[in-house]
Amino acid sequence: MTYDFDSLINRRGTGSVKYNFAANGMPDDVLPLWIADMDFRSPPCVVEALTETVNHGIFGYSTPDSDFFNAVQGWYSRRFNWPTERESIIITPGVVTAISITIRSLTRPGDGVVIQQPVYHPFESAIRKTGRRLLINELVYDSGRYSIDFDDFEKKSKEAGLFILCNPHNPVGRVWTADELSRMGEICLRNNVLIVSDEIHQDFIFPGNRHVVLAGLDPRFSEITITCTAPSKTFNLAGIHHSNIFISNKDIRSSFSNEMSRCGLDIVGMMGIVACRAAYASGEAWLLELLDYIGGNMSLIREFLQTRIPEIRLVEPEGTYLAWLDFRGLGLPVEEMDEMIVQKARLWVNNGTMFGQGGAGFYRMNTACPRSMLREGLERLASVFGSAASK
Numbered sequence: 001m002t003y004d005f006d007s008l009i010n011r012r013g014t015g016s017v018k019y020n021f022a023a024n025g026m027p028d029d030v031l032p033l034w035i036a037d038m039d040f041r042s043p044p045c046v047v048e049a050l051t052e053t054v055n056h057g058i059f060g061y062s063t064p065d066s067d068f069f070n071a072v073q074g075w076y077s078r079r080f081n082w083p084t085e086r087e088s089i090i091i092t093p094g095v096v097t098a099i100s101i102t103i104r105s106l107t108r109p110g111d112g113v114v115i116q117q118p119v120y121h122p123f124e125s126a127i128r129k130t131g132r133r134l135l136i137n138e139l140v141y142d143s144g145r146y147s148i149d150f151d152d153f154e155k156k157s158k159e160a161g162l163f164i165l166c167n168p169h170n171p172v173g174r175v176w177t178a179d180e181l182s183r184m185g186e187i188c189l190r191n192n193v194l195i196v197s198d199e200i201h202q203d204f205i206f207p208g209n210r211h212v213v214l215a216g217l218d219p220r221f222s223e224i225t226i227t228c229t230a231p232s233k234t235f236n237l238a239g240i241h242h243s244n245i246f247i248s249n250k251d252i253r254s255s256f257s258n259e260m261s262r263c264g265l266d267i268v269g270m271m272g273i274v275a276c277r278a279a280y281a282s283g284e285a286w287l288l289e290l291l292d293y294i295g296g297n298m299s300l301i302r303e304f305l306q307t308r309i310p311e312i313r314l315v316e317p318e319g320t321y322l323a324w325l326d327f328r329g330l331g332l333p334v335e336e337m338d339e340m341i342v343q344k345a346r347l348w349v350n351n352g353t354m355f356g357q358g359g360a361g362f363y364r365m366n367t368a369c370p371r372s373m374l375r376e377g378l379e380r381l382a383s384v385f386g387s388a389a390s391k
Helices: 044-056 066-080 095-106 122-129 150-157 178-190 250-262 270-282 284-308 334-344 371-385
Strands: 089-092 112-115 133-136 140-142 145-147 160-166 194-198 225-229 243-247 322-326 362-366
Touching: 044 270, 066 089, 066 270, 089 095, 089 250, 095 122, 095 160, 095 194, 095 225, 095 243, 095 250, 112 122, 112 150, 122 133, 122 160, 150 160, 150 178, 160 178, 178 194, 243 250, 284 322, 284 371, 334 371
Parallel strands: 112 133, 112 160, 160 194, 194 225
Antiparallel strands: 089 243, 140 145, 225 243, 322 362
């Protein structure tokens, strides 16, 4: 391998949310495999570009240049066969920010917004905090795989003005197929429902699956879709606060931009421009090695659980670097499992209920870390839940 994903990097004392144990009430020796950032350094091309900017020493107001747009558009053209227009791109501090801006600018208090739980919890929070009505199209879990209840989706869409799609889906790891996306798109068209498509995990796709950009499937879908993307998950840049939002429809783009201005969010950060441009222009080789490494981490989880803790199952991932684990085979109450995971295994993973009631009995584990760290986390689980521990 050209790049190093095995080194353990000390992140304590760096202001890292992931390692801020005291603020989250966690034991100091807990192993954090929870929040979705990686324990890998960003690619050298990004570090070098940021270092050059720092060494220049002037951090004034900034604006994206043609090299930035060429890098972003080139990435989506190469990797997803999705041609985009420069004027469709709006830079925001993050995807969650973009979702909140969309809700505020394109719906009114009391309007219905559809989400597919168990799903990334800020979706529900953004809906409730803006006074909109939560409509849940619960995903169906059967024979180890999640699917969409399309009859219920149609029913909920008749009450909605907006649908927030997660593709690839966090936390369950589905990569929705072109057929599934088309069915959802057609239902939204029939019912005059706009779509926010959160595609932030789109670069983490496992062999046998393909990420399809919803807006690229049909010009009609493009006209009703706000596509939310970012280099943050792909290149471990969440702290830089940069996302690229694609909005083809001029009227929707204008409403979105006006709300951005009203919120004072229309100033673009210099470091985000620099990091994003470098990552998309020169970071692909690094990403390909990273994908192989994370694939190896997923294989480790799969084999370890089958051998050492067969009562816990890996829901087979199609995308993301987040493992969705089914603990229900242990037959324990969720509160008891929480206590055992944190206090006995000294492990910090996400309780599935934070993503909706359908997540009860499941846990989300971040696999984007050195393999030795992941193995340590699994050994800690086995020390509490493994066959030998239960005898």
